Amino acid sequence: MTVTEIGSPRRRKEDQRLITGRTRYTDNIVLPGMLHLAMVRSPFAHATITTIDTHDATSSPGVVAVLTGRDVADEQGSLPCAWPITPDQKAPPHPAIAVDHVAFAGEVVACVIARSAAEARDAIELIDIDYDELPVVLDLEEALTDATLAHPDLGTNKSATWVFDSAEAGTGDDVAQALAASELVLERTYLQQRLIPAFMEPRSTVVDPTGEQITMWSATQVPHLLRLMLALTLSIPEGKVRVVAPDVGGGFGGKLQVTPEEVITMLAARRTGKPCKYTETRSESLMAAHHGRGQVQRLKLGATREGIVTGLSVDLLADMGAYLGLVTPGVPILGAFMYNSIYKFAAYRFSCTNLFTNKAWTDAYRGAGRPEATFAIERLMDDLAHELDMDPVELRRKNWIKHEEFPFSTIAGLEYDSGNYEAATDRALELFGYDDLCAERDRRRAAGDRVQLGIGVSTFTEMCGLAPSRVLGALSYAAGGWEHAQVRVLPTGAVEVVTGVSGHGQGHETAWSQIVADRLGVPFDSIEVLHGDTQTSQKGLDTYGSRSLVVGGMAVVAAADKVIEKARTVAAHLLEASTDDIEFAEGRFSVRGTDQGLALGEIAFATFSAHNLPDGFEPSLDSDATFDPENFSFPHGTHLAAMEVDTETGEVTLRKYVCVDDIGNVINPMIVDGQVHGGLVQGIAQALFEEAVHDESGTLVSGSFVDYLVPSAADLPSFTTDRTVTPSTTNALGVKGVGEAGTIASTPAIVNGVLDAIRHLGVQDIAMPCSPHRVWKALQDGASKGLGAEEPVPDRVAPEQDAGPMNSSGNLPTGDFQ
């Protein structure tokens, strides 16, 4: 089989419709008689609902109906959580429309259904709701004490506690003993601020109840999971539900959900018998679409004075928010396996307490647990390097798994199949000009320059390619991790590939075409990739966790290989040879040693007409495959950042960023680079710009793009990216996945760089995002600052500040406007 497509920077098939505006985002959909929904959302973070008066709204022009929680209490069920991480995990009921109380600001309390979106929006103002406010709990340390309960009926804020202990698991020693015996123990508290995935397409759902099956179009990254969950939650026969993810404008984990809005739209459509559409505003999205991250990390790292790490203890408080979403409690647990990262530790203990607060619930966001873990260990390694006055790269080199040691069983119980940290690091150092930049940093430090320079290092690996189903079962996740594909050869020789993954920007149509083109020897352009519709793609587990290529791509390969074998049987029959004598190359079956042969397309037509097929042969080449991976995949990389800090203003500038990532074999290098660039920006944005900020009453203050700072092109430089290639040994394609890698590695690289620039001025740590204000304050506090970020992350701001969304001054405009 000649490889021509794989590895080629093929321009994308998806582009033609996207660059000409010929797109099918959910909000574009218009159906006859379609009604529009608008949501009434609680302004309070915690309250009982005492009265709802919908009378004026119901009689408002164009309004067809108003639904409250009570109206749908018997139908709406409880939104699903597919991951009870412990048998005793506590969770409150999770209604799509709140019935008698609300637990976060933004929770839906009523829904208006009207003939136009404008009329629905107008009618919202006419709904009168009385709330009795209840005390809110927002801070994780406070939530841990149970002094104020996010859900009084639950009796506690603790949802579950999950522990991994290397001594108990038999993978290593007892960490308490290891730390006690260590020459040096670093204790740190790091904070993972709450983030908002902020995909560019606001969520939208259309439900058409008029067909034989109810069809839901939704801006989702999980159409298959959504279909199953809707059927279960609303007790609809599964065969009666069809879910379509049309063009979807980004997800990043933020659209991995079964949302209240989707359920409400379904209920509204069934009630009215008419198609219904709901499209959120950006303000609604930032407030109510699930958030990401949100952890307090207490860490203890033991080491020898020579810099060999002896043990790591991790104690997390994880912010669930007000409810458990689809995979909410499992997100911090995914990180549990990654704190040891690329290193060989002798002892490791991880403990996580999942806590409820009166904020929007958290769930998967790019990296889902692994960025948090990588941040912690990479910050610790830099802190340790500083403590020992050792070069941070050399410290990592002393502790990492050597190339010859793969496959390697880690202290966390995973087996890394392959990797080459040395090669990636050496290449990164070279591209970065590491020695020169360190020298410049030292010169500026000695001269006391106003603008200081810092070098930030981050090496990472991650577990992706979610996931071996048995492992998911062992972790109590309700679903598996396999993926499905079907490959069909049409009579004309064209090929259809049905895939169970659900792309929203990743270029699957292109990459799958490349894989199949090589596998079947057919032209790239003759392949059609179908996805995203549960009626077309009959089976799948969708897209998240950098799984599409590793698991979905392998299903495609397996299905294609089955097609070849079926075709070989037909070829042998038609060419009157034994199947053992039939060779297949570049799309053609030939009899060994002769020039007799048939193209795959000819076999397909012969199969279609079925005039002369072997006895008992089913007249079809079409083949299914469902692939369950044996292991996670473990991409890795070395990232280096040169950070400039203006000590007068605290302003931080990223001057240079280099990363060398190893994602195994590369199908499309152009797509891979794009994934890395995008991932880097999100990770850098966590370090420098983004934070979901709430005030003391639990209102989201960063409720628009004015205040939630997603960077533009003007805020960042270009990156230097490169690759090493160490193929995965656990899948035939040798691929490892790349969707989350950039995000996972970059955040600690940035923060390490900032600290490297100003540690000598007495700064030990800065809570993210490293805003100019925070950096400046850290410089002012100087040597008096203790270890770790002593001040709690201000996820609340001073009460006198008003959440005026339009003005940075925070004041609501009161005068005339022009």
Next chain:
Amino acid sequence: MATAQSTRTTSITVEVDDMTYTDVVEPRMLLVQYLRERLGKTGTLVGCDTTNCGACTVHLDGQSVKSCTMFAVQADGHAVTTIEGLAQGGELHPMQKAFHEKHALQCGFCTPGMIMQSIDLIKEHPDPDEHTVRDGLEGNLCRCTGYQNIVAAVQEAARTTRESAVSTTEEGAA
């Protein structure tokens, strides 16, 4: 209130993508809603509600504007070009080609606005360096690409535009 008759709807005539439309609209209808809902031109998108994201960018009389921050009535008598009006005779605009060539899009949601603003950018700056491109796109947010390939695409389109202008001039002069 002083006006004797309600002016809650008004008639507008707008040229959009080389076709003229006359419609009766509510004054509160945003230009982006007019394009999407009334004209069915769903290529132009809404990504935010605070004029930050730029997904709604179109050209008004040849200048880039955010169509979510204009009322349709303000476009009365004016000409609008959307992403759907760029390709001429089946031939893609150089900026569209460059975005495709340089992989300057992933999910595509920011893309129409990004392309429309980029065209305006290179009109003002025919030979933009990286800094100029990045500054010129400060009003267009993308969550997927990390912007690097977008910058490359804009510079590429600027180059091909300059080159074809030169060859046109040469042809004209010949």
Next chain:
Amino acid sequence: MIPSAFDYHAPTSLDEALTLLAQGGDDAKILAGGQSLIPVMRLRLAGPELLIDLGRIDGLRGIEDDGDAVRIGAMTPHHDIASSALLGEHAALLCAAARTVADPQVRHRGTFGGALVHADPAGDMPAPALVLGAEFVIAGAGGIRTVSATDFFEGLFTTAVGEDEILTHVRIPKHTGWGARYEKFTRVAQQWSIVAVAATVRAEGSAIAEARVGLTNMGSVPIRAERVEAALAGCALEEAAIARACASAAEGTDPPTDTNGDADYRRHLATVLATRAVLSAAGG
């Protein structure tokens, strides 16, 4: 996302606009570029019953040489100001500030007059207008009056323009050949100013002859740093000297506290940015 309903008029003369405005009273708002008003209406933080669109009135847009001043129509977009050669020569500070407003698309629609009358404390055009000694030409039922910059900005989102008046032009006294710099501090590019300093400087030899320094977002109105200006007169064109002169930049200011910084930090920024702005404006 969708504003509440309103009546709309697009008068073709100033008189017609003034009449509509008078009739509309409290419920009427002027629509200029809409880049400040429409976002607020979309969030339903404001819901005027009547919008009076100035966009079809001739004579309110343009930049002209007016002898000892440059006359700018209130409906002139920021983009035109930023790229005006006339202003570049005679009031470069205005161009420098206009270039930083929001983003290119907003600058195509947002107007000079609109921004001034909106008077957002974090807006970029008021401080430069203030320190350049702008004269505001205001039309009302009783005729035309001129208000000086010192009297124009009255308070938070409040100017001297009355409820039934319309700003038609702004005269900017010429500061021909003065160096200028608008030093705007933000975390991301399209953000409102956390703090900004507007500086324009006339240098003579190796010293500053005169300087004008204004502050954005250090209070509810733009602030002229008069003590700094006095200290800069005759100041050597050298960083340390300028820094000393700018040390009082935050005096008398009342900056806000928000997620971008507290009042102390803003006061500190004001002095740092003032030094940088003056140095840059002076060609340093």
